[in-house]
Amino acid sequence: MIGRATAVALVAAGVVLTATALVLPWYSTVYAGGVEVVVRAWGTEVVNKPGDWPAGDLSPWYGVPVVVTVALLVAGVWVRQAALAGSAAQVGAVAVIAALLVSERGHAVEQQGDFALGFGLVFLVAGTLVALVGAVAVQREAA
């Protein structure tokens, strides 16, 4: 049985890991000619962008929903159920990123690109799991 202090510490660790994930690269693909597409929480960066790159950048702000879930995790210090909502929502959000990741990797392999995971995604997954364990423990401790 995890006590409340440990459970809250786990949620806090999840917040720190997730916050770190928001400033690190999530994944990248290197194509022929050294063109590298780096996906981050706050947009996609294209390194060595060629002139014929498609108009309009696919640069979603994945960080927005994550910031909302982190806010809920922080609120969980005072409102028990907020941490559960934040961690569960973060699991859902990260699962969408996982679906995108598999798709992007498939496209990269098809186009003979070099696909690589970034530390940001590792931190995001770790932060999500740690926060979830902490949030569930907070609920069990309260029961």
Added chain:
Amino acid sequence: MKLLSAVLLAVAAAAAVAATFLPLSELFIRLAPDQPQTAYVTTGWSTYFGQTKDEHGPLFAVPVVAAAVATLLGIRWRKVAYAGAASLAGVTGMLFVYLLNAISFHREGNITIDPGLEAGFGSGVWVLVTAVVVAFAGVLVHPDD
């Protein structure tokens, strides 16, 4: 209240699963002035450009169905329903961010090819948003507290 909660949670789960089969985003474009419109449609299970399937299209249906299952299990336990509804909200929120940008990309990237193109969210997104609202309504009236 138990029955009402069960019905709401079951409807939310069914709506979420149904949403995966509906279009999430759509682009209708004429690649040449004399050609009929070509549809570029993403659902939870596939992405098609005309008749051509993207073999590596993202399977957004997987997280949606997982969240729907959690929501359905919540008929028995309120906290599970709460977590299920929250995860469904998380899936929907991240999906919305992705699709919003993809639609903008479709529009900006192709407007010179066909100024009359149509790009936007599909009905699946609105069904998913409705499922989230109904799921939280089911949590609110859940008697297991």
